[in-house]
Amino acid sequence: MAENIIVDNLAIEAEDDENLLELIRRAGIDLPTFCYHSEISVYGACRMCMVEVEGRGIVPACSTRPEPGMVIKTHTSQIRDLRKMIIELMLANHDPKCTTCPESGTCRLQSIATQLGVRDVRFNQVSSHLPIDNTSEAIVRDPSKCILCGDCVRVCGEIQSVGALDFTGRGADAQVVTYFNKGMGDVECVNCGQCVKVCPVGALTAKYHISQVWDAVYDESKTVVVQIAPAVRVALGDYFGEKPGALTTGKIITSLRRMGFDRIYDTCFAADFTVVEEGREFLSRYSKGENLPLFTSCCPAWVKFAEQYYPDLLDNLSTCRSPMMMFGSLCKDQLSQELGVAREDIVMVSIMPCTAKKFEASRPELSKDGNPDVDFVLTTKELAIMMQENGIEYDKMELGSFDMPYGFYTGAAVIFGASGGVSEAVLRFAAEELNKGSSQEFHEVRSSSGVKVATIQIGEVELKLAVVSGLANARALIDRIRNGEEHFDLVEVMACPGGCVNGGGQPVADDYEAIAARAKGLYDSDKMLQFHNSSQNPYLKQIYHEKIDEEKAHELLHTHFENRKRIHHDDFVLGELPDEVELSLSICFGTSCYLRGAQELYNRITEYIRENGLEKNTEFKANFCGELCKKGPTLIINGKVIEHCTYEIAIEEIQAQMAKRK
Amino acid sequence: MSQIFATKFEQVCDILDKYECNPNHLIAILQEIQHAYSYLPEDILTYVATALRITPGAVYGVATFYAHFTLEPKGKYVIRVCDGTACHVKKSETIINMLKSELGLPENKNTTDDLLFTLEIVACLGACGIAPLMMVNDEVYGSMTKEKLTEILEKIRKEEAAND
Numbered sequence: 036m037a038e039n040i041i042v043d044n045l046a047i048e049a050e051d052d053e054n055l056l057e058l059i060r061r062a063g064i065d066l067p068t069f070c071y072h073s074e075i076s077v078y079g080a081c082r083m084c085m086v087e088v089e090g091r092g093i094v095p096a097c098s099t100r101p102e103p104g105m106v107i108k109t110h111t112s113q114i115r116d117l118r119k120m121i122i123e124l125m126l127a128n129h130d131p132k133c134t135t136c137p138e139s140g141t142c143r144l145q146s147i148a149t150q151l152g153v154r155d156v157r158f159n160q161v162s163s164h165l166p167i168d169n170t171s172e173a174i175v176r177d178p179s180k181c182i183l184c185g186d187c188v189r190v191c192g193e194i195q196s197v198g199a200l201d202f203t204g205r206g207a208d209a210q211v212v213t214y215f216n217k218g219m220g221d222v223e224c225v226n227c228g229q230c231v232k233v234c235p236v237g238a239l240t241a242k243y244h245i246s247q248v249w250d251a252v253y254d255e256s257k258t259v260v261v262q263i264a265p266a267v268r269v270a271l272g273d274y275f276g277e278k279p280g281a282l283t284t285g286k287i288i289t290s291l292r293r294m295g296f297d298r299i300y301d302t303c304f305a306a307d308f309t310v311v312e313e314g315r316e317f318l319s320r321y322s323k324g325e326n327l328p329l330f331t332s333c334c335p336a337w338v339k340f341a342e343q344y345y346p347d348l349l350d351n352l353s354t355c356r357s358p359m360m361m362f363g364s365l366c367k368d369q370l371s372q373e374l375g376v377a378r379e380d381i382v383m384v385s386i387m388p389c390t391a392k393k394f395e396a397s398r399p400e401l402s403k404d405g406n407p408d409v410d411f412v413l414t415t416k417e418l419a420i421m422m423q424e425n426g427i428e429y430d431k432m433e434l435g436s437f438d439m440p441y442g443f444y445t446g447a448a449v450i451f452g453a454s455g456g457v458s459e460a461v462l463r464f465a466a467e468e469l470n471k472g473s474s475q476e477f478h479e480v481r482s483s484s485g486v487k488v489a490t491i492q493i494g495e496v497e498l499k500l501a502v503v504s505g506l507a508n509a510r511a512l513i514d515r516i517r518n519g520e521e522h523f524d525l526v527e528v529m530a531c532p533g534g535c536v537n538g539g540g541q542p543v544a545d546d547y548e549a550i551a552a553r554a555k556g557l558y559d560s561d562k563m564l565q566f567h568n569s570s571q572n573p574y575l576k577q578i579y580h581e582k583i584d585e586e587k588a589h590e591l592l593h594t595h596f597e598n599r600k601r602i603h604h605d606d607f608v609l610g611e612l613p614d615e616v617e618l619s620l621s622i623c624f625g626t627s628c629y630l631r632g633a634q635e636l637y638n639r640i641t642e643y644i645r646e647n648g649l650e651k652n653t654e655f656k657a658n659f660c661g662e663l664c665k666k667g668p669t670l671i672i673n674g675k676v677i678e679h680c681t682y683e684i685a686i687e688e689i690q691a692q693m694a695k696r697k
Numbered sequence: 698m699s700q701i702f703a704t705k706f707e708q709v710c711d712i713l714d715k716y717e718c719n720p721n722h723l724i725a726i727l728q729e730i731q732h733a734y735s736y737l738p739e740d741i742l743t744y745v746a747t748a749l750r751i752t753p754g755a756v757y758g759v760a761t762f763y764a765h766f767t768l769e770p771k772g773k774y775v776i777r778v779c780d781g782t783a784c785h786v787k788k789s790e791t792i793i794n795m796l797k798s799e800l801g802l803p804e805n806k807n808t809t810d811d812l813l814f815t816l817e818i819v820a821c822l823g824a825c826g827i828a829p830l831m832m833v834n835d836e837v838y839g840s841m842t843k844e845k846l847t848e849i850l851e852k853i854r855k856e857e858a859a860n861d
Contacts (some may be wrong), residue, residue: 201755
């Protein structure tokens with residue numbers, strides 16, 4: 036564009052900036068904002084980024100397009116006053132218990148208030164204290180802290196296509212809530228934590244396990260074992276002033292030793308097992324042409340998403356546990372034998388970039404006799420807090436190394452933390468299996484965000500892969516696969532855009548470059564290691580040869596998935612309850628059954644009952660998902676579950692039941 | 698009575714069919730559901746979200762945005778008392794207070810436990826000339842007094858007793 040834009044007396048050449056906020060930031064001037072994130076839609080709610088445009092007055096920079104010739108002032112006396120007043124109004128409506136807030140220190144409301152010099156709130160405190168929602172295993176919601184920026188609503192709807200959070204009410208009564216204000220643990224939330232990541236205040240935080248972990252560490256009778264996920268090591272440095280993507284493994288290890296953990300291991304060790312197990316599973320399915328594409332199952336948010344929305348594809352998910360859960364089962368099993376310690380006295384702590392891992396650890400099938408394979412999950416942020424609580428001076432920490440043998444890993448495992456990493460690791464394994472000995476890298480599947488599709492030639496075999504991150508992207512891709520528009524052999528899904536490096540438990544990155552730097556940190560780490568193929572891990576070989584047979588491997592390293600209800604509520608009686616029930620019907624009105632014609636089935640059965648004068652003694656209920664989605668529509672007649680129910684089958688059964696009565 | 702058998706989902710099914718499950722018609726669909734059921738039941742809203750293929754949260758958001766929609770069952774007789782400027786000056790508050798005590802409604806509750814009465818205080822019914830004003834369902838009562846109110850309530854209660 037020919038004509039420049041003047042920002043605070045300086046001419047800025049207009050590029051293709053989306054909005055004035057991007058342009059002004061490019062000019063080196065920071066505007067405060069709560070509701071602007073480049074990756075989600077522009078909302079213009081917080082009004083903090085307003086600027087004065089000559090001839091137009093005061094406009095929000097985030098939702099104004101740059102036009103040549105604009106003359107902009109970013110910090111006039113009037114704008115300063117307005118910004119301060121907005122903060123004061125927010126504070127008047129905000130729970131003032133800052134010191135005990137989990138977000139204290141990283142809260143944007145706190146930092147912007149400080150930055151703008153808000154020293155006094157002229158308005159009376161009017162916030163009424165709303166109850167904290169503790170129902171989720173992963174995320175805590177404290178509505179008294181919410182400033183209604185809507186970031187969580189948009190990230191959940193737009194990036195993840197889940198939409199568990201939305202606005203309710205309006206004006207002074209507006210709130211961000213779940214469906215009918217149920218608990219986060221009772222709705223379709225997949226625990227990915229992207230809402231936690233974008234929440235500028237303490238309204239959405241991870242459910243901290245810090246105090247439970249300290250209790251375990253101080254308990255002499257417990258052997259406290261810690262495993263660290265790959266993505267943590269390239270993000271923790273953000274809290275301590277390191278450059279984005281800096282590798283902090285050595286310092287983390289020394290810090291954990293000082294804090295009193297007994298054994299310090301690497302989740303990557305188990306990721307090598309994941310690669311081998313999943314690689315074998317993939318090659319076997321590929322040779323038989325069975326249940327393809329194979330979907331990865333490392334990401335617990337994706338797994339819950341699939342259980343809720345794609346029950347018909349659950350057989351396509353890899354049955355492999357995630358590396359964290361493989362580590363938990365394998366390590367508890369082996370260590371209890373090696374050390375002669377009861378399983379109950381081993382406390383497994385995982386340090387993860389993820390909030391959904393907290394939910395995963397609580398899944399009942401991932402435990403043995405009621406003892407979970409992973410006891411506690413800490414996010415990267417919680418690790419940073421614990422280090423500070425323990426007085427650790429990060430800069431002065433010497434480097435340390437992992438304990439052996441469960442701290443040994445190959446480069447294929449460390450790249451799990453980046454989107455495309457799991458695929459590449461499996462490809463390296465598959466390439467060696469198919470080609471005997473050829474080892475190579477697969478840059479084609481490395482993906483910074485969104486969807487990446489690649490066709491890989493390994494010897495005679497041509498494999499079609501998709502790497503997708505962000506669940507909205509995953510949904511679009513899967514819908515195309517379901518409709519037969521596309522075919523893949525392997526699909527890697529990570530819920531968080533860019534993979535675990537951008538997980539919900541990670542420190543907030545300034546931009547995508549920082550996320551890319553974290554991914555690069557992992558690929559660099561891979562380069563520096565001696566082995567790049569998981570099957571080369573000598574300790575893995577040893578365990579397969581000496582410690583576990585095939586049956587044991589299956590028990591320790593695999594899992595299963597179940598259909599899952601999105602919203603929890605009771606069954607509903609569709610009509611008035613008859614005095615004496617002879618025929619009790621319950622129809623599933625969940626999404627899958629709806630799509631399979633539950634409504635028509637219901638209408639026709641109702642008609643039949645009427646025509647035959649059975650309504651007096653019939654009770655008809657609706658349930659929202661009987662968790663048999665693959666076999667829908669489902670109808671329960673006097674306790675008998677009928678899957679794939681048709682009108683004819685239903686009537687036959689009703690007649691049989693009525694005959695029995697007589 | 699058993700004629701009511703299974704009516705609960707039939708109505709919503711008809712409404713959804715009428716609008717061809719088009720999410721753009723969500724507000725109209727909710728209006729008809731409220732008309733049919735007298736309020737927006739939770740299970741019906743879950744079903745609407747399923748059928749329109751939108752999130753339950755989005756349906757709930759719309760249902761709570763408009764004052765017209767209610768998530769609680771309403772009474773058989775919805776009494777709307779106007780508290781707009783003209784009615785307020787003409788002491789509509791006396792009527793409101795009397796209704797609250799007559800119906801036994803505590804704060805934060807506007808429907809009686811027997812689901813007979815719902816009290817709504819509204820901004821302006823547009824008939825300021827006959828302030829203070831109230832409506833019982835579609836019936837308008839102008840120039841309200843305490844005595845008139847007693848009469849109206851007594852009449853309704855008598856009718857109900859006769860029906861039983």
